[in-house]
Amino acid sequence: MPSSTSSSENAYPAPKTDFFDPEHVDRPVPSLSWRVVTFAVVAATMALTAGWEFYWRGKEMIAGDFKNSPSFWADARRKATGDATVLIGSSLTLFDVDLDTWEEIAGVRPVQLALEGTSPRIFLKDLAQDQKFHGTLIVGVTTVLFFTQEGGLREEVIAYTRDETPSQRADHLMSIPLERVFAFLDEQSRPKRQMTIARLPLRDGMKPRFDPRKLSIMDENRNTQMWSRVVNDEAYREEAKGQWMLLLKPAAPPGASAGPPPPMPDAAIDAVINDVKASIDAIRARGGEVLFIQPPVGGPFAQVEQAAFPRERFWDPLLAKTDSAGVTFYDHEEMRNYDLPEWSHLSPPEAKRYSRALVPLVYAELEKKKAERAAH
Amino acid sequence: MQQFHWGLALMILGLFEKVVLADSFLAPAVDGAFGAQKAIAPLDAWTGILAFSGQIFFDFSGYSTIAVGSALCLGFGLPNNFRFPYAAIGFSDFWRRWHISLSTWLRDYLYIPLGGNKKGRIRTYVNLTITMLLGGLWHGASWTFVVWGGLHGLYLAAERFLRETIKDRPWFSSWAFKLAMALLTYFLVNITWVFFRAASISDAVMMLASMFGLAKDPANVLYWNEIIPAALVVAGMVATHWRLRSTTKEALIEKMPLWLVILAGTFMLFMLVITQGSDSAFIYFQF
Numbered sequence: 114m115p116s117s118t119s120s121s122e123n124a125y126p127a128p129k130t131d132f133f134d135p136e137h138v139d140r141p142v143p144s145l146s147w148r149v150v151t152f153a154v155v156a157a158t159m160a161l162t163a164g165w166e167f168y169w170r171g172k173e174m175i176a177g178d179f180k181n182s183p184s185f186w187a188d189a190r191r192k193a194t195g196d197a198t199v200l201i202g203s204s205l206t207l208f209d210v211d212l213d214t215w216e217e218i219a220g221v222r223p224v225q226l227a228l229e230g231t232s233p234r235i236f237l238k239d240l241a242q243d244q245k246f247h248g249t250l251i252v253g254v255t256t257v258l259f260f261t262q263e264g265g266l267r268e269e270v271i272a273y274t275r276d277e278t279p280s281q282r283a284d285h286l287m288s289i290p291l292e293r294v295f296a297f298l299d300e301q302s303r304p305k306r307q308m309t310i311a312r313l314p315l316r317d318g319m320k321p322r323f324d325p326r327k328l329s330i331m332d333e334n335r336n337t338q339m340w341s342r343v344v345n346d347e348a349y350r351e352e353a354k355g356q357w358m359l360l361l362k363p364a365a366p367p368g369a370s371a372g373p374p375p376p377m378p379d380a381a382i383d384a385v386i387n388d389v390k391a392s393i394d395a396i397r398a399r400g401g402e403v404l405f406i407q408p409p410v411g412g413p414f415a416q417v418e419q420a421a422f423p424r425e426r427f428w429d430p431l432l433a434k435t436d437s438a439g440v441t442f443y444d445h446e447e448m449r450n451y452d453l454p455e456w457s458h459l460s461p462p463e464a465k466r467y468s469r470a471l472v473p474l475v476y477a478e479l480e481k482k483k484a485e486r487a488a489h
Numbered sequence: 490m491q492q493f494h495w496g497l498a499l500m501i502l503g504l505f506e507k508v509v510l511a512d513s514f515l516a517p518a519v520d521g522a523f524g525a526q527k528a529i530a531p532l533d534a535w536t537g538i539l540a541f542s543g544q545i546f547f548d549f550s551g552y553s554t555i556a557v558g559s560a561l562c563l564g565f566g567l568p569n570n571f572r573f574p575y576a577a578i579g580f581s582d583f584w585r586r587w588h589i590s591l592s593t594w595l596r597d598y599l600y601i602p603l604g605g606n607k608k609g610r611i612r613t614y615v616n617l618t619i620t621m622l623l624g625g626l627w628h629g630a631s632w633t634f635v636v637w638g639g640l641h642g643l644y645l646a647a648e649r650f651l652r653e654t655i656k657d658r659p660w661f662s663s664w665a666f667k668l669a670m671a672l673l674t675y676f677l678v679n680i681t682w683v684f685f686r687a688a689s690i691s692d693a694v695m696m697l698a699s700m701f702g703l704a705k706d707p708a709n710v711l712y713w714n715e716i717i718p719a720a721l722v723v724a725g726m727v728a729t730h731w732r733l734r735s736t737t738k739e740a741l742i743e744k745m746p747l748w749l750v751i752l753a754g755t756f757m758l759f760m761l762v763i764t765q766g767s768d769s770a771f772i773y774f775q776f
Contacts, residue, residue: 139566140492140557140561140566140567140568141737141739142491142492142495142739143495143739143740143742143743144491144743145742145743145747145750146747147490147491147494147495147498148490148494149747149751150494150498150747150750150751150754151494151497153751153754153755154751154754154755154758155758157751157755157759158755158758158759158762161755161759162759162762162763165759165762165763297763298765302763303513303763303764303765304509304513304760304763304764305512305513305514305517305764308513308514308517308714308718309517309714310714311714313712313713313714313717314713315712316709316711316712316713317709318708318709319709319710319712322712
């Protein structure tokens with residue numbers, strides 16, 4: 114701070130207030146042809162932005178692919194009320210269940226609340242605590258995520274929905290019309306993201322970062338499908354598989370799980386199921402219903418699931434102890450042998466095919482469970 | 490109308506500082522180094538703290554410049570809150586250039602009422618230290634802010650002591666000496682930033698030990714993807730501050746050829762458009 118020879122110290126004058134008095138501030142304006150500068154800057158920026166847009170369209174980005182932002186999720190969460198049909202789960206449920214197909218077959222459009230890298234247990238609890246929800250809840254189970262964590266990568270969206278500020282809301286509302294028009298408005302096209310994923314040599318002792326690239330596109334209703342580049346571009350697809358291998362192989366990097374976890378003790382499995390049952394009971398007490406689905410996985414994901422999370426210890430007790438219906442791809446021939454380009458998610462045509470097989474089974478299982486309960 | 494255009498230009502500059510430089514280029518290195526919470530290699534520690542010196546400057550200077558620009562668009566003139574502080578030679582100079590609204594307030598409402606420099610040498614040093622300790626506490630009730638303020642108080646007192654004790658030498662006014670003193674000031678300011686950014690005193694001590702190679706089993710935690718952008722921006726920032734230390738933005742822009750002004754404006758606006766903003770609040774919103 115200014116300390117030594119300020120003249121204001123000499124006679125201890127009244128505190129200076131000029132600083133806070135805008136009328137006494139000299140704010141010079143550089144003498145330039147500002148009209149010319151403004152016009153030229155705006156015109157050049159528009160031209161560069163147009164070039165940038167074409168560049169990313171050339172990389173298969175499309176307009177109308179919306180950011181899977183917390184505000185976007187919050188919008189969907191507000192629709193998950195009353196007797197709505199709601200989907201929760203991780204990325205498998207998000208990518209593989211096609212909402213258009215569901216609506217076409219069942220006549221209702223589910224609210225899609227699934228989020229990548231996140232166990233649905235936290236959303237199950239959230240909906241169980243929401244007294245206004247008494248609808249049908251479809252819980253997608255990716256066994257490793259479901260049983261090993263309550264939330265995960267995107268769990269902050271619940272608090273975000275509750276605490277969303279007016280400026281965050283305004284940002285979201287202004288972003289929607291722009292995302293309808295511009296393809297380049299995407300997390301992956303941001304310079305920060307490009308710097309992060311640029312291939313540079315690794316420093317001593319450091320492992321590659323687990324940081325999957327863009328895999329999906331999402332429409333205005335959070336209906337999501339695999340991005341065409343994952344299907345069409347072999348190098349890009351191999352990159353995606355490489356990322357999954359970082360997650361799965363024992364020499365996994367910091368931040369990623371270190372391969373197949375050790376067998377989970379029975380007590381821990383029971384604790385998870387009891388916790389889930391409490392939430393399900395709360396929803397059923399209000400007249401709602403819950404059903405589990407297990408979308409297909411392939412490659413190393415299927416190997417890990419079958420080796421470390423056998424259905425006898427996880428899926429079957431989950432259904433039995435929560436008295437719930439479930440549809441797993443292991444039980445249905447028509448749900449197997451799909452095209453999973455990067456082992457984890459279905460390609461867009463396969464997601465439609467899977468949904469076409471899934472929806473009738475879901476409603477049949479729900480009816481069957483209803484009849485069983487009525488018989489008791 | 491000229492004032493309106495200049496106000497818009499300042500808003501673009503402020504947004505560029507915040508959204509592009511602070512959030513996109515510097516924040517990843519800062520978060521990576523300070524988030525490690527373990528002994529890290531000196532390169533990582535220095536990258537983290539130097540990046541933080543840039544992040545907090547661009548964040549807060551950007552915020553202030555947006556305010557100045559938007560006020561100007563509405564016909565009000567607000568004073569500058571920063572004047573190229575990383576070119577400061579000494580700490581009294583630093584506080585004439587950094588967060589000027591706070592330093593002015595501290596001077597007028599704390600330092601001078603405490604007696605300023607009118608009650609003897611020792612009391613002056615004590616007044617400087619008390620003022621800066623309270624300035625630190627203004628940022629929050631945390632020991633890290635107390636240490637930050639205390640260090641600045643000690644720096645100011647020590648600088649005053651040296652000025653009063655050491656006789657002026659001809660080479661004091663040489664370019665090389667001034668540059669060395671500016672770099673020493675920047676170095677010492679960075680030591681204080683460790684306490685400002687760290688979550689706790691123990692984290693700060695760990696970071697300082699890492700910076701000076703005293704930490705056991707240090708690990709590399711930053712990727713080149715974080716180190717290179719941070720190094721480029723920090724080097725550019727320090728060079729720019731040094732180049733502009735005796736002038737103003739307005740004077741510089743008036744001297745620039747029109748095409749260069751247009752090029753700089755286009756670069757900043759285009760980077761803003763493609764960076765698309767993010768959900769990062771201003772650091773100073775928490776104070």
